[in-house]
Amino acid sequence: MRGICRVKIKNSRNSYQFELRRNITILKGESGRGKTTLYDMIRDYNSFGRESGVSISCDKSILTLEGKDWEDNLAKISDSIVVIDEDSKFVKSKDFADRVDGSSNYFLIITRNYLAQLPYSVEEIYELQGEKNKKFRKVYSEIYRMYDNPYKGALPFLPEVIITEDEKSGYQFFRNVSEDNNINCISAGGKSNILRILKENDKKDVVIIADGAAIGAEIEDLVNKQRLSNIKIAIFLPESFEWLILKAGIVSKINENIIDAPYEEIDSEKYVSWERYFTDLLIESTKDSKYMKYEKSHLSDFYLQDVNVEKIKNVINGIKFDNGKPD
C-alpha cells in the first residue's frame, strides 16, 4: 500500500478521525482515553458490517487482528489497514516483525511496549485527543527535526558529544565535521545502544543523531532521559542520513516533494521504513557518477568536500558545530 489513508469511524457516542501515512502507526497514551473502544468498534464492524451501528469511512478495508491464529489470518489480508489491540502479545515477536516487513498492509498498533524489532517512525506515534470526537495527536513534537518539544531559543545547540546511531556513512560524515570542532563523535552501532552510550556520557552536553524513520521504539526512553538529565541533550532525527544529503540539494534532479512528502512514492510492500527508500533513491540517483556514487558502507570524498559539508550543515538548523556564529 502507499499514500495517506484517511479514516472516520463513528457510532452514536464516539467518533474517531485520523490519517495513516506509513506502514506502521503506534497509538499509545493514558488509560481511559478510548483506545480499546476504537478497537471494539472496528471489531464490531468487521463482524456485523453496517448492522453493527458503527459506520466507517475509508478507502481501504480496516480489520482487527487478534488471537492465536493471527498468522494465518494475517496471511489472508492484503492492501488493508490492520488494527491490533494492546492485549495481543504477538506484536512483540520476531514472527510478527517478519510479517510486517514486505506486507502490503498498513498496521495500526495499540501498544506501549518497547518494540525494538519494528522500524517505526517517531512521526507516527500518536495518542488520542478529545472526548466524544477524538483525533490522533502526535506524541512527540519538533522544531527543525529536533525532538522533543525544544524551545526555539535553545537552538542551535552546541554539543560536547555527538552520538550517531549509524556506524557507516552517517557516522563518517559527522565524525569528519566533529573532528574540526573538538566535538567527540561516537557511533552507537545501532539504535538500541544509544541509551547506553548516553548514560556513559552523562556529564556532557550531547546531540543524538538517528534515523527518525525507524527510531520509534527508542524515542520514549530517550525523551525521558532528556527530561530527567542535568545535562543538555538534544535529539536530532532526520528521516535518515541519506534524506539529509537529498534535502541539502547536493544531488540534483530530485523533486523536493519526494523528499518532504513521499507518501505516494513509497510502497509499504517494498520498504518497511522510509529510511530504506531514501537510501535506494540516493544510490540510484548517483550510481552513474564517478565522484558522487553513494555507498552506505563508505562515504566518498565528494560528500566531505567543504562546499557539500556546508550544504548539509545548512539543513541542520538545530545544531551548532563550532563556537562561531550559528549555522
Place this chain on the structure above:
Amino acid sequence: MLRVWFGDRENAIYNTSVFFKNRYEDSWILEDFARTIIEDIDHSEVIDANNIKSPVLGNISPLQLSGGVKALILMKHFPGKIFNASNCGNNCAKWILELAKEKSFTINLFHVMNFGEDGFDIKIMNGKNLVVHNMNDFLDAGGYYLRELEK
C-alpha cells in the same frame, strides 16, 4: 514494596482484560479503591456493581472499564500473581505505587512506565538486590534490561 520484572515471565498474566472478565467479583467494584480509580482514570462514576456512568460511553458494565483500571483492580485482589502493567497508562502509575504501600506485589513491564518525579522504592527483579528510588535510576534499569532481552 513494588517489584518489577522487565520482560516476559512464566505464569504472568499478559491479557489482563480477559483475566478480569473471567475472575472479577461484583463486590470489588463497590470498594473505595475501585470507585476512586474509576473516577480518576476513567472519569466515570460507580452507580452499582454492574452499572458505571461514563461521560462518553453512557452506562457501562465493569467489562467496559479501561485496561488500566481492570489491571489495577486485579493487582489489588491477586497480589500473588504477576500482571502485565504495560496495559496501564502513566496515569495508573501512582495507583500502582499506592497499592504497593499496602502489600508487596510484582508486575511485569514491557516498557519503562513513568512513575513520576517523587521518590519511590521499586525492586528490579531482573537484577540482584537492585532497588531504585527515582525515575532516572528506574529508566536506566528498565532501559538496560528491556534492550538486553531483545538481544
